[in-house]
Amino acid sequence: MPETGTARGDPARGPQDRFIIVSNRGPVTFSREEGGGRTYSRGAGGLVTALNAMARNRDAVWIASATSGEDVVVAREEEPVEIGDLTVDLVEHDPEAYELMYNHVANPLLWFVQHGIYDLPYSPRLGDDTRRAWEGYEEVNRNFARAAADAAVRAAESGEEPVVLLHDYQLYMVPGSLREGLRGTAAEGAFVSLFVHIPWPDPGYWRILPQGMREGILESLLQCDVLAFHTEGYARCFLDTVSEVLGAEVDLEGRGIQYRGRETRVRAYPISIDPAEFSGLAESEAVLAEEEYVQNLPGSLLLRVDRLDLSKNVLRGFLAYGRMLERYPHMRERVTFLAQLQPSRGSITEYARYSDAVRQAVEEINGAHRTPSWEPVILSLEDNFLRSVAAYKNYDALLVNAVRDGMNLVAKEAAVVNRRDGVLVLSETAGAHEELGEHALTVNPFDLDEQADALHRALIMDPVERRSRAQSLRASVERNTVDDWVEAQMTDIAALRGHSRRGSS
């Protein structure tokens, strides 16, 4: 245990916590203005928003990768940067190691394994390239671990209790490396958790990874006090995986793992959004300016908003819509499918091929059904967040039919700002289904006719049922906001640490 000095703690309440948040992407990216001054832009996206909520009003440092040239300058300075009440500590990586971590391990391999989207008779083709890429991943992770250990030791030496909160699948090897770095220091007893923001697969799928990775990652993760996931389902899959791959002793009921003398708790905290942020945004001039476009689309509005990823099931979504138009011809000219798809990872072959297949499906549907006054599908392949929010306000039906999806925040964002009692058609394999499924129309993402029927049912649903479902959806999101998400974790951390302090005294 660290010494309990009181430099910053309240002596009456014991030492104060020092939160050390670590994620690959940070809250800001620095750049240099033409005039020579340093400036920064804030990161966007669900995870950064959530981690900002985690850092807010806490004594926190946020460690992240230096990604711009100016980031690297910042990383090389002695002291971390203070931005408002947040301390940002950037870590410089060897560019080749970072490339290997990001573009050879995390995004193709781990993403594909954890979303179950390999065509196994053909891919992956693992080998020595994979092992070389893995060395890059490990190097980047050692950099993070070193920075986290430094921050933890500094905190402990000034009488604070370090709480290290690691985030996501770029950092799986940090816990092991961090525990090594802390051994024999004042921060040896630091609390460490890692939050996995993507699905955890079944054990058989995890075994695709080369042995060194599949066991190495699990052994590192079991150096955490808490492993967190978005759903009970992923937590269960993780327990099954460590049981079957490592032979670790697993308590399925209590969600605990005993391995090499350490106990790791496995917990589910469904991530969420800040409803107030989206309500405000929905009223902003910028969004109001986009609304005219959306409201002028003919007929009811069927919406999807996704990164164009193989896991999102965009292709089957269009095919199902095409079937609906064939099966229910009275729907023609009475609905427009607006698909706001942000292109993504175009340099990966599988993504380019998928994008082509999606475009072709849309052309076929539009070619088969369009009329002079009606385009059945509007495919928007650009990142237009403001238009998406405008569409959130105005959809009659929202399609979220992912093959697999860690959570899917679109379903939550859209539910809180929608004005039309829009109906959510939700895949049972999206993480959001554990929370929202009962208020949505549930679909099997592989079943085209079921999706076609659900889209039709959503679009013709009577107003009373629409309203009841929409209100329940919104209430469900408002009951578990991103602040609640943070609070649930903090409460558990406090309880677990109290427990282990009592246990060790």
Add this chain to the structure above:
Amino acid sequence: MPETGTARGDPARGPQDRFIIVSNRGPVTFSREEGGGRTYSRGAGGLVTALNAMARNRDAVWIASATSGEDVVVAREEEPVEIGDLTVDLVEHDPEAYELMYNHVANPLLWFVQHGIYDLPYSPRLGDDTRRAWEGYEEVNRNFARAAADAAVRAAESGEEPVVLLHDYQLYMVPGSLREGLRGTAAEGAFVSLFVHIPWPDPGYWRILPQGMREGILESLLQCDVLAFHTEGYARCFLDTVSEVLGAEVDLEGRGIQYRGRETRVRAYPISIDPAEFSGLAESEAVLAEEEYVQNLPGSLLLRVDRLDLSKNVLRGFLAYGRMLERYPHMRERVTFLAQLQPSRGSITEYARYSDAVRQAVEEINGAHRTPSWEPVILSLEDNFLRSVAAYKNYDALLVNAVRDGMNLVAKEAAVVNRRDGVLVLSETAGAHEELGEHALTVNPFDLDEQADALHRALIMDPVERRSRAQSLRASVERNTVDDWVEAQMTDIAALRGHSRRGSS
């Protein structure tokens, strides 16, 4: 419980068992000779051999589908056919229902789900076609259930105890239908088991199926007293699946399931071969005639023998071999890779595409490395079992690198007749790995370089290690022959029935 008459039972030992074996393919196919007489040919393949061992020396009837025109004539006759001491009872199906069962549900859908070989972003595309095909599957299964119920009732009414042994993934709906058919009859207490001869997938993969199928199949299977698989791993996956999909109460340690008042035991019985059959065959004139060809191939012999199925990983096997030739150039002209691949399911698009990819890979390797006196790969796309047995006797290394494989009997057949202390390179995801893994070189089927290195290691292994491994392999197969496989099941059945009789008295 059936009345315990003694028409055929020994009064001192209680009623005699009547075994009712049910499988889609039967032990014989009937035809009519030109002269007008009825004749039959015996079925081949591992499953028919195993079920013959099960029927041998027992009071057994074997119920199977009528597949030929003469089979249908036999099926329509009043009495089952006696062939030696075996009674064969053929069941006629509506041809369309059979087509739906076989070519629309069993072989594409269930096979793909249970082997995990879908390219999920693109396929399957389920829908109403799937549900129509499912009706065909159910109809065929009702036919089987009716025949099995008739046989069970006849047995019970003549004082025997019926033991119904159902086999494989064509018959998943039989248990439920059979229990209904037996209700209120003398055979109501019949013992029912079903043996799944292909892998059981992880729960997430099982969920691909439309809800009606995914739950319907499990509910039917839980009408069995025993569910049998080839490995402990599949048994575990099945328990996880019923726990997660049905919410059934599962005892992971005791391998038992409680569901709707019935207890189902889940057991692993690794299927095997008849070593004497293969030893005899190996000495037959027909095989000796094929040996010259095999022995004249230049260099060491690397062998694979497979049905050309997407699950067998034939493509990566060739790619790994190509890598070996590049990485270890001294192996060139010192090894020939004989691939005996039986074409299969060519009418399914995915198989035709896979077959093309395999051919192309072989052309590239041969094109890159062949010399006037050496062809690196000999690709044989025909069903030449005798040549395969000749090759079994003479391989230096045998590659079994399946993506997933229920058991893989080739590994066992080859081990008992091989004369060169050949080394087995075995995928960790083949069912055979639970029994044979410790004597083989284990590979990750997705890792090309690991397979390349394992092939090289196998081919240059020193004679002492080769001999030791080969002897252990053979001994392992001889310790668990197909007769042992039958015996293990019979012993368990007797014990379970004794138990439930005691339990109910």
